[in-house]
Amino acid sequence: MGETLEVIDKGSTTNAHPLPLLFVHGAWHAAWCWDAHFLEFFVDRGYRAAALSLRGHGRSATAKPLRACSFEDYLDDIDAVATTMPGDPILIGHSMGGFLVQRYLQHRTAPAAVLMASMPPSGSLASGLRWMKRHPWHFAKMSATRRSLPYVSTPALARERFFSATTPDSVVTACVARLQEESARCGTDGMRNLPKPELITADILVLGAAADGAVPPDEVVATARAYGTVAELFPRMGHNMMLEPGWATVGERIDEWLVERGL
Template sequence: MTSRRKSSTVMRMWDWSVPPVSTHREVLSIVPEGWIDQPRASRKPPILFIHGLAHGAWCWAERWMPAAAELGFPVYAVSLRGHGDSGGRKRLGRTLMRHYVHDVMQTITEIPQQPVIVGHSMGAIIAQLVADRYQPRGLALLTPAPIQGAAYTLPRLIQRRPAAAAKVLVGGTLPLGPEQLFCNLDETTAAMYVDRLGRESPWAQYELMLPHRIGPVRCPVLVVGTPDDRVVDERAVTETARAYGVDPVWLPGIGHDLMLDGGWEKPLSVVLDWIDERC
């Protein structure tokens, strides 16, 4: 549980008075055969994956979704508006974090029971905002964007990648290349994945800079980080874990996109084992 004094979870003025417009939403899913007929109490809980900045539902469909479904988990992944094959690309310049939360909430209502929510990077922030209004079965935050706001990373970004920093500051999408996302992936595959990245909403990106007042939650929380992450630093991971009073799980030797990088099996088994044990 976090001790941070949070803003109101009850009064959602902007959602009430200016609700998000509905948009076509891409939801990828695999439900293992016979799962729906098993007794609710004993069957594996559904998993809902939320992608990060500029990604799409496809990043989960590559490796993790088939592997988890093979083990009996019904798996779902949503492309946030303006991402993947979802609609709303033209409105991306007017899209806020709360619109993404709306997309995830809509997806949740289509899942037959309360899912474990797995969020990656910016998706981890969205997952926490969702858990702020909905009680999931569990909350897994993988290489989470900083809960304390990413503003503190700016000086280092300016120093190391001045062009990228300038682009972000004027509202461009943070440039992500193979060197940022992967540690041990062959060049062709890495290039193929990077090629699939889209644009990000400038407003959502600015919102990532600000601190997030989130929690407490009533469900189990898992925080996974990697020391070889070149997008999210260790401070962001420790701070997130501290907010929920848990110890982060560190997985060395894998890059930021741990669902695509070589060695993706390890983090997946950490998540699934945690679900089996705690959720």
């Protein structure tokens, strides 16, 4: 595919956990959001845990301008990393990454998947309308400039979208310092070529955050319903579930769920 992708890969598979975990980040983020806590957490429990940065994110290269990168490009990135791993990895996707995982599962196999504060199968239209209603001037400027980073990358805006009201300022500012521009195509890609849950056979755990400013609980519930399961919501937690102060409770639930399935 001609792209050099950043992959943070830690630990090794064990008899207890013979399949690797592959973590997929959301918009404006990169592999670092998983490396802050989650990768070591799962390595300590006997997993091989890897996180990729999609092209144009983190240290991953992109052969074309980021604004032109599509969800199909991002799916190629996930596939490129997954095919280098021993066996089909268990996929864990957050936000936009959760939407990509759903798309991935339509055509590729995986033993299981976890969706964390994921965009729902219905796509990003409702999210865009909420953003337009809450910040109409921001939305107008994004539409004109095709740039979205300025409207998520102040401490106040990042807290509104990614964190709960009680998250320490230090956590918010550390995240803000690492956010990057997102592809301008993502807004439209999130409204077309939607996942088809009826084609997906993998066992899926659906997790959400009760104080999420980006993906509200009702969308998490709708995602779970689409996959014939029940959403699990973490109270007083914001969108960035892997960085919030309660991140370990999320990790523990994922580990418990995987152990129950012999994974």
